[in-house]
Amino acid sequence: MSAGAGILETIARVRQEVCSLHAELTRYELVVWTAGNVSARVPGTDLMVIKPSGVAYQDLTPEQMIVTDLHGTPVRGTNVGAGGTVDWGNPPLSPSSDTAAHAYVYRHMPEVGGVVHTHSTYATAWAARGEAIPCVLTMMGDEFGGSIPVGPFALIGDDSIGHGIVETLKNSNSPAVLMQNHGPFTIGKDAKSAVKAAVMCEEVARTVHIARQLGDPLPIDQGHIDSLYARYQNVYGQ
Numbered sequence: 001m002s003a004g005a006g007i008l009e010t011i012a013r014v015r016q017e018v019c020s021l022h023a024e025l026t027r028y029e030l031v032v033w034t035a036g037n038v039s040a041r042v043p044g045t046d047l048m049v050i051k052p053s054g055v056a057y058q059d060l061t062p063e064q065m066i067v068t069d070l071h072g073t074p075v076r077g078t079n080v081g082a083g084g085t086v087d088w089g090n091p092p093l094s095p096s097s098d099t100a101a102h103a104y105v106y107r108h109m110p111e112v113g114g115v116v117h118t119h120s121t122y123a124t125a126w127a128a129r130g131e132a133i134p135c136v137l138t139m140m141g142d143e144f145g146g147s148i149p150v151g152p153f154a155l156i157g158d159d160s161i162g163h164g165i166v167e168t169l170k171n172s173n174s175p176a177v178l179m180q181n182h183g184p185f186t187i188g189k190d191a192k193s194a195v196k197a198a199v200m201c202e203e204v205a206r207t208v209h210i211a212r213q214l215g216d217p218l219p220i221d222q223g224h225i226d227s228l229y230a231r232y233q234n235v236y237g238q
């Protein structure tokens with residue numbers, strides 16, 4: 001198989017994956033209309049795949065997923081040396097409004113393989129108040145290793161959001177940040193993990209909100225949070 005065929009197959013696979021993960025955002029009711037976005041790094045390259053801007057979720061197809069470089073500029077091919085140029089094509093669509101933000105995260109967090117943004121109701125309500133979600137559930141210790149932090153207010157369209165995500169998460173176990181007045185952004189080793197973090201973020205935002213209505217949620221000792229996180233990240237599951 002030529003180097004060109006390898007990258008074409010990889011990009012086709014990532015496009016398929018990113019497209020189908022968008023259906024998880026609607027399945028878990030984390031977005032309405034065209035809000036939100038999912039992206040994935042293309043393994044072994046300096047490329048990422050992200051959804052087009054403002055296209056209805058039910059109309060998204062793998063072929064519409066846009067390949068960009070890690071500055072968010074759409075690119076439709078690469079030179080593979082002796083194998084010549086390979087062209088995977090790109091649709092005549094603008095990439096997501098948050099492309100520069102996702103690209104910034106991939107540039108500055110090499111361990112990240114997927115980024116997700118939603119406007120899920122409860123998490124976004126915490127973001128609107130600019131309040132971190134305290135770690136008062138074992139599920140939070142497991143997935144987030146502590147509280148879910150708030151990132152700064154940032155305008156949409158350039159890499160300001162990405163800068164806020166990276167600065168907030170670089171000293172945190174949490175794969176989720178609540179960007180102030182905006183909503184959650186999540187990261188993961190791959191796009192599926194970032195979607196999982198978005199689902200879990202909404203779930204704990206809702207539960208802790210309800211707990212607050214009933215009284216004062218009980219904090220969990222940091223040592224216990226650390227134990228929960230270590231077990232879930234390293235031992236849990238098959």
Ligand SMILES: O=C(CO)[C@@H](O)[C@H](O)COP(=O)(O)O
Nearest residue numbers: 035036037053054096097156
């Ligand atoms: O909040 C924002 C912009 O940050 C997004 O969630 C938009 O609502 C969806 O934008 P596209 O990905 O469709 O451009």
